[in-house]
Amino acid sequence: MTLNDVQIIQLPRFLDERGNLSFFENDKQIPFTIARTYWIYDVPGGEERGGHAYTDLQEFIVAISGSFDVVLNDGHNKKTYSLNRSYLGLYVPKLIWRHMENFSTNSLALIVSDKEYDASQYIHDYDEFKRTKRHE
Numbered sequence: 001m002t003l004n005d006v007q008i009i010q011l012p013r014f015l016d017e018r019g020n021l022s023f024f025e026n027d028k029q030i031p032f033t034i035a036r037t038y039w040i041y042d043v044p045g046g047e048e049r050g051g052h053a054y055t056d057l058q059e060f061i062v063a064i065s066g067s068f069d070v071v072l073n074d075g076h077n078k079k080t081y082s083l084n085r086s087y088l089g090l091y092v093p094k095l096i097w098r099h100m101e102n103f104s105t106n107s108l109a110l111i112v113s114d115k116e117y118d119a120s121q122y123i124h125d126y127d128e129f130k131r132t133k134r135h136e
């Protein structure tokens with residue numbers, strides 16, 4: 001997997017005087033079936049989240065409210081994706097090192113994943129990540 005496999009996905013938007021609506025469904029707007037949903041909120045200013053990769057797990061990240069940056073690294077290249085629209089999501093395949101930063105006040109990061117939580121999926125050590133990428 002490289003940064004070329006990462007995608008910003010524009011979700012459907014129903015613009016309405018009563019307020020707007022967006023959505024995503026399994027294997028339609030997002031390229032996997034959801035097994036887990038979690039969200040990150042009340043992040044104090046200046047804090048970072050993440051700082052790891054997953055061996056075999058995909059995610060889709062939406063800034064439902066506010067904004068934050070997702071910094072992705074495939075072992076060769078690094079790119080920062082600024083998420084600040086509730087109709088845009090970031091698809092992150094497996095084996096991409098990532099962290100999240102620059103959370104705005106009251107931001108809300110919604111993350112869906114194709115696997116249930118499993119601590120053994122995490123690669124926390126960057127050197128181990130680089131070694132894993134060499135054998136990918």
Ligand code: TYD
Binds near residue numbers: 038051
């Ligand atoms: P962690 O993965 O360290 O957060 P991040 O990498 O985004 O900074 O998760 C923090 C804690 O929450 C950790 O003890 C594991 C737990 N956790 C779950 O139990 N289920 C989940 O789906 C997630 C993402 C985390």
